[in-house]
Amino acid sequence: MYLSGQPSRPMSVKRIVQLQYRNIVDAAAASLAGVKAPPEGWLRTVRTALGMSGADVAKAMGVTRARVTTAERAELTGGITLKSMQATAEAMGCRFVYAIIPASGDVEDLIAAQARKKAAAIVDAASKHMALEDQQLPDDKIAQQVDRLARELALEMPPNFWRDP
Template identity: 60%
Template structure:
């Protein structure tokens, strides 16, 4: 195993430790939900942060609109005695995403070759095509060429 592969596997293990599907954004957003859970008014949070009540309302709207900054979320969480965390949540193990991309690329490559062969009246059986897709997938996953994430 190469150093590059070992490093990639370490990153994959880190991403795979994220508990999939366990955290969902509350309908009112995290700022308002936690603030209300604490029994803290917007004015009280504003005072703790040294900003205006209008700024808290703006931050709560910005969170729901996707315009809040990480720095703002960090400061707001700390003002409420919380720790701010964020993560990317893959829908499955990270390897599943890699395999899906490898299959997509392999099918495109094999499909292009099959079209050229068909023009020359040299078609290949479906089982042979699938074998070639599988072989190429393994090769792509192992080598992770520079164009691995390019769809064309």
Template identity: 60%
Template structure:
């Protein structure tokens, strides 16, 4: 295993830790939900942050609209005695996402080659096609060419 592959595996392990997290954003957003859970008014949070009540309302609304900054989220969380964390949570393991992309690319390569061969009356058996798919997938996963994540 190359150093590049070992480093990639380490990153994969970190991301895979998010599996099963099933994190759902509350319908009112995290800021308002945590603030209410603490029994803290908007005015009280504003005082703790040294801003106006109107600013708290703006931040809560910006969170719901997807326009809040990470810096604002962190400052607000700290003012409520919390730690702000954000994450990307893949639907499955990183390895499975890589395998799926390799399969997709291998299928495209095999399909293109199959069309050319059919034009030349050189069809390949289904078993041979599966073997070539597996070989290509393994090669793509191992090599990770620069166009690996390009879909065409």
């Protein structure tokens, strides 16, 4: 395999693996793009949709009704554990699924934004030094350099890529 637009350069195993992981994240992001947690939380929403009472769920779990109420409230505050979400979902005959997806767009968008941020900082620093020597580039040339460097950084992703400049 070769990097797109560069047929003379074979892809490394690391790059192939990274692209496979990107595909997984992007597929999840595409599937979940419009999904938002309901205001009452998933546990209460699903329980209500199924027509189950808190007592029904508690009995299926072998816990008290108060524990189900506590779990539903904890979900709303972010204090519930994954284990509790899974157990409650299973008691309702459901499957608990969680995902971490890019806030907007896909993995490539996040990488491009970080590359642009780093490139802008690098070019800005170089421009300041050039200005001190009265060799400042025009704005359009600076923009070109930022674009070029951002593409390069996104492709290479050096070890300090995610560290702020």
